[in-house]
Amino acid sequence: MSLRKTDLNLLVILDALLDEAHVSRAAQRINLSQPATSAALERCRQLFDDPLLIRSRGGMILTPKADRLHHRLKQVLVELEDVLESRDEDLQRIEQTLRLSMSDAYVASLGPKLAAYLGATAPGVNLVFLPWVGPGAALEQLVKGQVDLAISQFPQVQSSISRRELAHEDYRIILRKDHPALARFDLDTWLALPHLIMSGRGETRTGLDLLLEGMGRKRRVAMVVPSFNLALPLLQQTELVSMLPVHGVPRELFAEFELLPPPVDMPGYTVHLAWHRRLDGDRVTGHVADFIAGECFPLDAAGTG
Incomplete structure (x- = not known):
């Protein structure tokens, strides 16, 4: 049967x-x-x-x-x-664990707000933030039930995935305040510098490299790190330069860095909150998703207001 x-x-x-x-x-x-x-x-x-x-x-x-x-x-x-x-069931009495996937910069920004909010509204709800592995892998985790909520750019999703727009994200060139390249910063200067990229999967190429190839130009990726928390100290202490989304620099670190518009036409992207439709009716998932979408964005970071 x-x-x-x-x-x-x-x-x-x-x-x-x-x-x-x-x-x-x-x-x-x-x-x-x-x-x-x-x-x-x-x-x-x-x-x-x-x-x-x-x-x-x-x-x-x-x-x-x-x-x-x-x-x-x-x-x-x-x-x-x-x-x-x-x-x-009363949210005050529900005991449930939600698994979330997002960059460590989002965890640093949203984590304290979520802890305070859930402590007051749903104290039995626990959050597990999983290592960030990129938007494609995050969608696979949602489908397989390994993750409940994910934040990233999800321009295209399959019919089993629900999503909400959170914000528009732009890129900035990030380098330390006293970087010698600031004396004459242009496209040639930028491309001659050693570049750092952030990839949870160890990828050595990004959309920027494809854009540069179309211009007949290239850069040298000298270092790849898996998180923003590792990228920022390296940018602070070396001559490395990086193009990162603006949410990657917390406001308290503004004084340490220059954030410049890219010298190429690199479009930004829409940030989404996504979950599997099997959770459309789950009260806890909806409670957390509504708070993230309604209270946590835009982030308090460079260029985000």
Whole structure:
């Protein structure tokens, strides 16, 4: 027997039939016509490969198998009703863990706000921030159920993914305040510098490299790091230069860096919050997603207001 092919409404009807041992009374109890109830009984007989109810001199009686099913079925229906009613459970009492995927810069910005908000509104909700592995891999994690919410640029998603626009993100060239290249910063100077890129998957090329190739130019990627938290100290202490989204520099570090518009036409992108549609009705996921979209953006970072 496959649960996927089973109409769960049959179990509700069967529960009434086993309680009443009478088709007409069961039909009246569940507000169903007698012919529809009789048809449902026939389907249940096929489902369980048993007559379930048989006629006797005093009416209908339960078969031994039906008698064994009776109590277990009632327990299952009670538990299922509890599951369905949990949608209205008080957020103060819910205990649940959400897994999130986003860059470490977003974690640093959103983490304190989420901790304070959930501590006040849903103290039993725990958050697990997973290592950032890029937008493509994040979408795969959503589909596989390994991640509940993800923040990144998701310009195209499959039909099973829901998403909300959060903000527009621009790129800036980031280098330390006393960098010698600032004396004459132009395209040639920029491309001659050693470049640092941030990639959670260790990639050595980005969309910028494709853009430069189209111009007949190239750069040298001297270093790749997996997080913003590693990128910024390196930019601060070396002659490395990097093109990063503006949210990567917290406001408290503005005094340490110059943030310049790229000397090439590098378009920004839309930041999305994404989740799998299987979670569309999940109260905790919706609670956290609404807070992120409504209260956490735009971020308090360079160029984001």
